[in-house]
Amino acid sequence: MSMSKIVKTITALTFWAIIVFGLYVVIHGHLTPGGGFQGGAVIASSTALFLVAFSKEDFLRKYKDSFFSVAESGGLILFISIAFLGIGATFFYNFIANSGGVFGNPVPLGINDGDLNTAGTLPPMNMAVGLEVFGGISMILFFMFLGAYLKPFNKEESEVHKR
Amino acid sequence: MGNALKWVSFLFFSLILIWGLTTIHPFGEPLQSDMDDYFIQNAQKECAANNVVTSIVFDYRGFDTLGEATVLFTAVIGVAATFRGVVRK
Numbered sequence: 001m002s003m004s005k006i007v008k009t010i011t012a013l014t015f016w017a018i019i020v021f022g023l024y025v026v027i028h029g030h031l032t033p034g035g036g037f038q039g040g041a042v043i044a045s046s047t048a049l050f051l052v053a054f055s056k057e058d059f060l061r062k063y064k065d066s067f068f069s070v071a072e073s074g075g076l077i078l079f080i081s082i083a084f085l086g087i088g089a090t091f092f093y094n095f096i097a098n099s100g101g102v103f104g105n106p107v108p109l110g111i112n113d114g115d116l117n118t119a120g121t122l123p124p125m126n127m128a129v130g131l132e133v134f135g136g137i138s139m140i141l142f143f144m145f146l147g148a149y150l151k152p153f154n155k156e157e158s159e160v161h162k163r
Numbered sequence: 164m165g166n167a168l169k170w171v172s173f174l175f176f177s178l179i180l181i182w183g184l185t186t187i188h189p190f191g192e193p194l195q196s197d198m199d200d201y202f203i204q205n206a207q208k209e210c211a212a213n214n215v216v217t218s219i220v221f222d223y224r225g226f227d228t229l230g231e232a233t234v235l236f237t238a239v240i241g242v243a244a245t246f247r248g249v250v251r252k
Contacts, residue, residue, distance in 0.1 A: 029217050030214050030218070031212075031213050032214070033214070033216075035214075035216075035221075072236065072239060076232055079228075079229065079232060083225060083229065091225075091226070092221075092222060092226060094209070094210050094211075094222050097210055097211040097212075104211075105211065107207050107212065107213060109207050109208065110207075112213070114213055118213075119211050119212035119213075119217075119218070120210060120211055122217055122221045122222065126217070126221065129228065129232060132232055132235070133232075133235065136235045136236065136239045137235075139239050139242070140239055140242045143242050143243055143245075144246065147246045
């Protein structure tokens, strides 16, 4: 059960472009509008496109079925772990900001050019939430797509559904 | 009788809403702007991020974001519990 050759070709062309745009939105969350939730939803829309254009068997051939659940749980665990790392001051303390290391550059006050290497714990948290939202929405889409293949349990109902 | 009750309650709530609208403060001017001013003046210094919205969502109110992520996780669990195991091969 897959769609026509035109749809499949266009999907194969735009699939990775959608993923790259979603990764851009996630990674630049502390500079431009958007962030983990929005970028994760954009990446998950590529899953929706793949599921609609190709068949369920192609999808299961490309992705292991545990991939999305690992992505979702791993994103959530990473998010809570980064929040707990700053527990020396408070929960969700931004302990990397202005420290000079990775993501630790200080920002000049006022209007300035964006620097990707700033903002402390915000970019890792953006990536964790992006992973979590991507896994969660993809899993919802996949299970709802599986729901379209539901077969009724008893025989009389299946006779009714056959016509 | 029911019709009269309907009209009376309609007029009652309309008057309350109109009275509330006459005493509303102007748009864009919050009553207490201490929190907003603090965020706008200190977000770049404390979180080192240009995007104040991101620093509020992930730093000042990170616990809120944790709750949202938990809501999404619960929604996924609900959908998986609804559709899993019913499919026959």
